[in-house]
Amino acid sequence: MSEDTITILIDGKAIQAEPGQTIMQAADAAGLYIPRLCGHKDLPPGGHCRVCTVKVNGRPASACTFPAVEGQVIESDTDEINTLRRTVIEMLFVEGNHTCPACEASGNCELQALGYRLGLVATELPYLNVPREMDASHKDVYIDRGRCVLCGRCVRASKLVDGKTVFGFAGRGIGKRVAVDAEHALSETAMSATDKAASICPTGCLVVKGKGWATPVGKRDYDTMPIGSDIEQQAAG
């Protein structure tokens, strides 16, 4: 064990972390999955969605942004925390227009998979049915804003990985939306289907055209194992 290694306690289990790691990074390395939506391994943390909320020494914090510090006592996989996460997921469902049965992301969708993992059987909050625009102007990629969860992955990926700043946020509150850096539509931007931003959406909001349901049921990401299983199995293996 390195002298620099620090020890934190997650749900009673002592795990080792490297200095500078976030709680989520340390947990991942130890095979403890903390649910997340805006977080992605290839992007810096966003801290938008709060699905990764944990309690650090009794106080809520987002695991994707909070640094691991020696001696932290962290609660993650508890009824209280999971109920909060489930409610966040539920709010994202009812604020968007997520019709899973007709969505080509179904089975690969992280929002849907989190709903299943967290036991969201049916929504109890009222659907807001907010009209949200589609943008299918680009020849290779389309945006269905009804399926957007405002995670900002596309914004970060376009800027930090693709170096293009195609996406940004516009509006506030329930009117907040993903906007494109163009006067009218996505077709006027430098967006390419090979961009990181085109393949990083956790839902069916930003989609490469023409793929549809090419992957059969049973072969999709979350058909056989819950979301997070890869992290849990990686450590177990």
Next chain:
Amino acid sequence: MATVPANGKRKIVINPVTRVEGHGKVTIHMDENNHVDQARFHIIEFRGFERFIQGRMYWEAPVVVQRLCGICPVSHHLCGAKATDVIVGADKLTPTAEKMRRLMHYGQTYQSHALHFYHLASPDLLFGFGAPVEKRNVIGVIGEYPEVATKAVLMRKFGQEIIKATSGKKVHGTGAIPGGINKNLSIEERDVLRKDAGKMLEWAVEGLELCKSVVKGNLDFLLAFGSFDSNHVSIVREDGCMDLYDGVLRAKDFEGNIIFDQVKPADYLDYIVEEVRPWSYMKFPHIKSLGKEKGWYRVGPMPRVNCCDFIDTPVAEKERAELMSVTGGKPINSTMAYHWARMIELVHSAEKIIELLDDPDLQGTDLVTSGEKRTRGVAWIEAPRGTLIHHYELNPETDQIVLANLIVSTTHNNEPMNRAVRVVAEQHLEGQAEITEGLLNHIEVGIRAYDPCLSCATHALGQMRLQVQLVGADGTILDEQFRG
């Protein structure tokens, strides 16, 4: 119970007659002499799929439109996929893709026909149209014919397993995609299905024999029940063979004369027109050249048997010949012949399933093809209840659907079901001062023969939900009865 008002005129309302995920109603106007003056079958639901698919990406259509139905979603899924085949320029699918889709389709026809005959129609046929309602239901069938009921459940299961193996799910799968299919059939999946397929054919033949014994036991009554002459429309293979998955459209008149033949999907609007009538949410299609008065037609199992020249599976072909011999080779125009024809198709589907499962093309890996893209896609298929047409138009710049026209089987049969209601009313309500539950069921039997989606949703325990109103000449409701 309805009573006769002072002026003697009556309006009988059956509301709702149930439809899949929706409702219809029947109104029958009777004059002071208890003569049937007017009989109508109204569809009071609004589905809206043609509208809300507008703006969606074209490849979403096969998955979205199948939500129209929980009984025959495969038909909508495949018809939507076939229309998108046209859009992506896939004029000829790979053998694996076409045969996987056909297997899916015959699996669905098998389960749907089994569902209709055993669960929905058999209580009427086995116990009698006016049998006590306590007995005239699927529980009654289970009690009196447990072996038949058990086989019925297993037959449905077999069809659903085929659907799952080809589309990923038993209901609302995703197998068919523009230009092909997203999976083949593994050896393991094939062997599981093939093991039971022979038995399923055997049971289908048993079911057909049961149906025939009922019909032949009361031939004159059943052939006359709700019977009327009509035109008949169905898809046939180009050589005239029955083909439930693909082909050209053929129309015959009630005597068997060809009205049109060899019609391609893209030209359907040159031959079929939809009329809107103010009292129904369902349109009335008719043959353009004959006009709306004479151009209405029937679709479904009986017209398919009437329209085709032969069936390319041996047992079903022998049975087709026997059915056609009832009318000396002319089209049969009896409403109740739908049941007989449906069971022939059940047998045909089982034979086709065996043929396909024995075909190694199902294990092929060439699944998708494409060609020059188009902005218009029209396709049809023979759904269990009849010809189904999907027509999409695209915005070529965005790939979004800008127009969708769906003519579903029950829509084609709109006018015929209205006729059936009228004929049954004339045959069995004419002169009746008192409307009994058994008489109401006669109306339902006439509708049910067409296997409209109506009978699927709330036929629990053999009863449709009904409301009968007795309305005076001035519109006053004089009496009202509910059931269900």
